Amino acid sequence: MTKRFEFLKNAKTMKLYDLCCEADRLVRIDAASSMMKVRQALEVMVRGFDEKKKNLFENLKNIEKRKVWDERHIDLAQQLRIMSNVAVHGGYCKKSEAAECVDLLHDFTKWYVVQLPCYISWKKTQEEERRRAEERRRMEAMRRRKEAEEKARLEDEKKKKHSNIAGWVGVTILGAVAAAAIGIFLDD
Numbered sequence: 466m467t468k469r470f471e472f473l474k475n476a477k478t479m480k481l482y483d484l485c486c487e488a489d490r491l492v493r494i495d496a497a498s499s500m501m502k503v504r505q506a507l508e509v510m511v512r513g514f515d516e517k518k519k520n521l522f523e524n525l526k527n528i529e530k531r532k533v534w535d536e537r538h539i540d541l542a543q544q545l546r547i548m549s550n551v552a553v554h555g556g557y558c559k560k561s562e563a564a565e566c567v568d569l570l571h572d573f574t575k576w577y578v579v580q581l582p583c584y585i586s587w588k589k590t591q592e593e594e595r596r597r598a599e600e601r602r603r604m605e606a607m608r609r610r611k612e613a614e615e616k617a618r619l620e621d622e623k624k625k626k627h628s629n630i631a632g633w634v635g636v637t638i639l640g641a642v643a644a645a646a647i648g649i650f651l652d653d
Contacts, residue, residue: 473574481509485574489567496563500552503566507545510577521546541573 469489473482488502504521511524514533525546529539548566551558 497552499563500549504549
C-alpha cells in the first residue's frame with residue numbers, strides 16, 4: 466500500500482482510505498481502473514454530505530446549493546467527477562491523466578478530512594451568530610413596539626383624564642351658572 470494517503474487511516478471510514486490507496490497504486494498499472502477508484506472515493510465523500518440523490522452530479526449540485534463546501538472545493542470535486550467520467554463510461558485515459566486525477570484526489574481528501582470539519586464548524590458558528598443577532602433584532606423590535614403601545618395607552622388615559630376633568634369642570638361651571646341663574650330668579 467502507498468503511504469501517500471496515510472492521513473486517511475484515522476478518518477471515519479476506512480473505505481475512503483482503501484479507495485484512495487487503490488487509486489494511487491493502480492495509476493502505474495491500469496489508468497482506467499485508477500480513475501474508477503478516484504470516482505468511487507469522490508462518491509464516498511460526497512454521499513457523506515448528501516445521501517438524498519443517487520447521481521454524483523446531482524449530489525454535488527445539492528451540496529453547492531446548500532453551500533456546505535466552499536466554491537473552490539466544489540469546483541475541484543466537479544473536476545474530479547469530469548475527469549473520472551472518462552473511465553466510468555469506458556473511455557481511454559492516459560496514465561498521466563490518472564496521475565493528475567490522483568494528485569487532485571490527494572488534495573481534495575486532505576481538505577475533506579483536515580480542513581472541512583473546521584470550515585463546517587466555522588460556518589455553523591457564523592449561522593448561529595446570525596440567528597442570535599436576528600433574534601436580538603426581533604426582541605428589540607418587539608420591545609420597542611410594546612413601549613410604543615404602552616406610551617399610546619398612557620396618552621389615551623391622559624386624554625381621557627383631561628377630558629373627564631374638562632367635562633367635570635364644564636359641568637361644574639354650567640351648574641354654577643345655572644345655580645346663579647336660579648338664584649337670580651329666586652331673588653326677584
